[in-house]
Amino acid sequence: DIQMTQSPSSLSASVGDRVTITCRASQSISSKLNWYQQKPGKAPKLLIYAASNLQGGVPSRFSGSGSGADFTLTISSLQPEDFATYYCHQSYGSTWTFGQGTKVEIK
């Protein structure tokens, strides 16, 4: 199975900060990488698909980049509603896997 490693596992940031989360795959997955946001008690919500495509309705402060095995999710200016846990997800192989999550907390 393809292993997905996110870093950091958690971070503290202030409103207005630029936040970067990375996700590394154990092998090349082309651009088959997606990002989700999850708030407590809620289902995950799609933010970015195919590494860099913004899902409809998602604010433009979210962006994704990368290909191959290394990927990045960036929040350009953190807003109060962005405090949540973020997961990367690969859909390359026959077995899909997720990163362990990055919890973004208020500083």
Place this chain on the structure above:
Amino acid sequence: EVQLVESGGGLVQPGGSLRLSCAASGFTFSSYDWHWVRQVTGNVLEWVSAIGIAGDTYYPDSVKGRFTISRENAKNAVYLQMNSLRAGDTAIYYCARVKVEGGIWYFDYWGQGTLVTVSS
């Protein structure tokens, strides 16, 4: 409006069985692949099963032979039959719709989840 509503979760003893259901509305159900994803202790997300438009099914080794995914297009529903349940199967189970674009698969909609607890 796309809506996915899971049901069927609950408390079950080790070795027992449960059948989860996911009722979909607001779109053409038969045009999509469907997956079940679970969230276990520590909030780790694990892919559990998949069913294609043609009814082809896929499972990770951890549930293969114990879980069965099925779909009923006439009822706009997808199911997960879980047998021989173990404590490690305790989780929130989500159904998720798969969208394909440019050869990339992703989950564009998720249900609200149903809790399965396996304990004596």
